[in-house]
Amino acid sequence: MTIPQTSISMDQTPARAGKIAYHFGGAAPTVSSRVCGDLGALAALGTPGRMFCKQAADGDQVATLPNDATDIARLQGVLVLDTTKTPGVVARYEDISLLRTGYVHMTCVDALAVGDTVRISYDAATPGQPMLGVTNSAVPTNARISVVEGAGAGAVGLFHVQIG
Numbered sequence: 001m002t003i004p005q006t007s008i009s010m011d012q013t014p015a016r017a018g019k020i021a022y023h024f025g026g027a028a029p030t031v032s033s034r035v036c037g038d039l040g041a042l043a044a045l046g047t048p049g050r051m052f053c054k055q056a057a058d059g060d061q062v063a064t065l066p067n068d069a070t071d072i073a074r075l076q077g078v079l080v081l082d083t084t085k086t087p088g089v090v091a092r093y094e095d096i097s098l099l100r101t102g103y104v105h106m107t108c109v110d111a112l113a114v115g116d117t118v119r120i121s122y123d124a125a126t127p128g129q130p131m132l133g134v135t136n137s138a139v140p141t142n143a144r145i146s147v148v149e150g151a152g153a154g155a156v157g158l159f160h161v162q163i164g
Contacts, residue, residue, distance in 0.1 A: 015156045018048020018081030021103040029102025036094045037064035046090030048081040049106040050128030051120050065127040072120050072138035078104045100163040105156045113150035
């Protein structure tokens with residue numbers, strides 16, 4: 001008779017933007033479903049790990065990438081990595097999952113370290129990404145975002161996000 005063996009490893013899979021991280025002793029992540037709004041010219045930037053905000057004209061259930069400072073005050077959550085979909089392709093009116101509370105990996109615009117004030121970009125090239133610089137970005141008023149594991153510019157860091 002063969003007894004199945006469970007394999008245990010301390011090695012973690014590489015960080016990828018939009019990947020939810022679980023911390024021992026921490027609360028379970030909160031993920032909500034939304035419908036992707038019209039991203040227009042930003043469609044190719046609808047990638048996991050970016051913050052999405054409420055699309056003002058369409059109510060709470062429609063999310064889009066931030067366009068200006070007022071959008072940063074209406075954050076809905078971080079687009080969660082979905083391995084069943086083609087990366088970077090989010091269609092209008094497609095169901096998407098947004099992390100509202102929990103730990104998630106996000107790509108940094110600037111180098112960020114633990115203790116830094118996290119701002120969210122609304123620049124056309126980097127919408128919804130965490131950054132340190134003040135140009136084309138804003139500090140969220142409806143969310144707390146803190147750096148858990150810092151990262152250099154263009155690299156993936158670990159953040160704790162709490163919307164609302």
